[in-house]
Amino acid sequence: MPELPEVEGVVRDLRPLVVGKVIQSVRFSEVVYRGAAQGKQSIVKNAEPAYFERVVQNMRIASIERRSKYIFFHLEKGGESFLMLSHLGMSGAWFVVHSMEEITELKFRKHAHAIFTLNSGELLVYSDIRRFGELRFMKEIADHAPLLKMAPEPFDDTALDYFLMKCELPKYAKKPIKEVIMDGQVISGCGNIYATESLFSTNIRPTRKANELTDQEKRALFAAICEVLQESIDNGGSTISDYRSVNGGAGGMQDRLKMYSRKICPQCALSTEAVVIAGRTSTYCPHCQK
DNA sequence: AACTGAGACCGGGTGC
């Protein structure tokens, strides 16, 4: 499951491989075309695949940027700029290869849904096993309303105050703290894995109501989130089931996780417990986390 | 107007 660190890794890998290159053409999988014919938006959102094909032709990849768990491809053609948005969902992955056979894991090759041919002769491939990811072609960020509501990047100076402010709002005050920190409108890029880890490292139980945390606890929790996100970025992200870095590598962070999907607390050696919060499995230590 | 909950999207993995 790609969260902020995994998406950051993909962006850092992609940049030197494709920035400056020109998209000659793009083709989509049968699933995408068939879905569009049935009125569904499989992978490709807010545009017909045929439109997408036509419009990205001869566009230069000017830069690539991560924002929350999204990847922004800044494209240019004839002095005009465009945005191609990619969200990896549960199982999205990007590859840069000379031929599809270079994608060695069959499940990723089998579920390649967008294949861009670059002027270098290489293929830029978006693969997505569970199809929870998306590709969106836009003129500007405002074309997709939810993007305007995203919280600041957690490493921004404003992010802590933004988080503290959101905790006080009626909408969030009485919700479990774990649900609050996983909300992209409160903190950007913190999903189940890193929410679980940061709550464990600060000894805070995930079910506590947001407004029942002390100011000190909230500040410590926010700091812990930034720390674990940074640690994960530094270690290539967590490869849990379907996350792969560009061209199929695995991350190293999964071995450093202390609470996510653990049966035994590494701190006190007692059994952990799991509850469901906002639809997500939330593992915690009932002894260490108060 | 604003919030809430349900539904939709999927196939690999797991357990019976």
Place this chain on the structure above:
DNA sequence: TGCACCCGGTCTCAG
């Protein structure tokens, strides 16, 4: 071997 079910990030829509 087969099959039903579980899981999850985010948006959309009905209430």
